[in-house]
Amino acid sequence: MSGLLALLDDVVALAKVAAATLDDAAAQAGKAGAKAAGVVIDDAAVTPRYVTGLAAKRELPIVGRIAVGSLKNKLVFLLPAALALSTFAPWVITPILMIGGLYLAFEGYEKVHYMFVPQTAPQTVVDVPHDSPEGRALEDERVAGAIRTDFILSAEIMAIALSTITAPDLFTKGAVLAAVGIGITILVYGAVALIVKADDFGVFLAHRRWRLTRAIGRGLVRGMPPFLKALSLVGTIAMLWVGGGILIHGLAQYGYSGPEHVIHDMAEAVRNSMPVASGFFAWATGTLASAIVGLVAGALTALVVLGVLKPLLGKGKPAH
Numbered sequence: 579m580s581g582l583l584a585l586l587d588d589v590v591a592l593a594k595v596a597a598a599t600l601d602d603a604a605a606q607a608g609k610a611g612a613k614a615a616g617v618v619i620d621d622a623a624v625t626p627r628y629v630t631g632l633a634a635k636r637e638l639p640i641v642g643r644i645a646v647g648s649l650k651n652k653l654v655f656l657l658p659a660a661l662a663l664s665t666f667a668p669w670v671i672t673p674i675l676m677i678g679g680l681y682l683a684f685e686g687y688e689k690v691h692y693m694f695v696p697q698t699a700p701q702t703v704v705d706v707p708h709d710s711p712e713g714r715a716l717e718d719e720r721v722a723g724a725i726r727t728d729f730i731l732s733a734e735i736m737a738i739a740l741s742t743i744t745a746p747d748l749f750t751k752g753a754v755l756a757a758v759g760i761g762i763t764i765l766v767y768g769a770v771a772l773i774v775k776a777d778d779f780g781v782f783l784a785h786r787r788w789r790l791t792r793a794i795g796r797g798l799v800r801g802m803p804p805f806l807k808a809l810s811l812v813g814t815i816a817m818l819w820v821g822g823g824i825l826i827h828g829l830a831q832y833g834y835s836g837p838e839h840v841i842h843d844m845a846e847a848v849r850n851s852m853p854v855a856s857g858f859f860a861w862a863t864g865t866l867a868s869a870i871v872g873l874v875a876g877a878l879t880a881l882v883v884l885g886v887l888k889p890l891l892g893k894g895k896p897a898h
């Protein structure tokens with residue numbers, strides 16, 4: 579009887595340890611997801627362009643295929659790689675983060691550049707039957723392109739998440755990364771599905787009997803184009819902010835903490851001078867400063883990539 583009681587005590591103790599571990603993993607997953615919010619916003623802003631011009635009834639299946647590819651990126655490829663790096667080469671994580679930050683800054687700079695420089699309008703493909711060989715090939719091409727882009731953004735999300743995890747054991751790290759990967763994928767592609775079908779839902783409401791319903795439907799149809807433009811702008815700012823912030827923090831880890839201190843002092847000065855909403859204005863100041871750093875870093879990267887690498891390779895990177 580005493581042996582059974584001892585066994586039950588051990589089971590209860592193990593259950594408490596497991597519950598504490600899960601609570602810790604959940605808390606760290608929330609923190610990691612919040613820190614990766616800028617990349618998440620950009621992911622949600624970029625993805626809808628992959629379904630534009632395709633048949634309306636294929637939009638949700640395409641989003642679903644991209645979401646499955648995104649989960650595969652995060653859980654099959656990036657999670658094991660992140661755990662291996664954290665175990666055998668943790669010193670590599672900061673350089674990878676900085677390279678990803680530079681990539682985000684470059685992408686953000688390109689989007690800002692194309693806001694002011696005219697470019698060729700994207701080709702529309704609404705006249706291609708979705709069940710034809712051309713339609714299927716086009717859909718496969720769009721999905722593959724979206725999954726490639728997602729891989730870069732997912733790698734940055736997972737690296738940011740890994741950098742926030744304080745637990746030393748692999749189980750908690752793996753649980754946090756898996757929770758972040760699954761949660762962010764559901765959040766991003768759920769939002770994308772709502773965005774791409776909002777205009778169709780608006781058309782449906784616009785043909786209903788009730789006046790209020792028709793007004794809401796017309797509002798959705800008219801409001802989606804400016805909303806998508808605003809979302810793209812927010813995504814661009816998020817890319818520059820996150821990219822610049824990663825570069826600043828990475829430099830501080832290598833002993834160059836001047837930029838981080840300057841931005842912190844600026845934010846605190848704004849905080850102390852604002853009678854109301856001081857926390858918001860301090861955050862906005864830090865965010866703007868990081869975005870400016872990201873914009874400058876992205877411009878310098880574009881100068882190298884387009885001015886040096888492009889002539890050497892004989893080709894350039896297509897614009898978003």
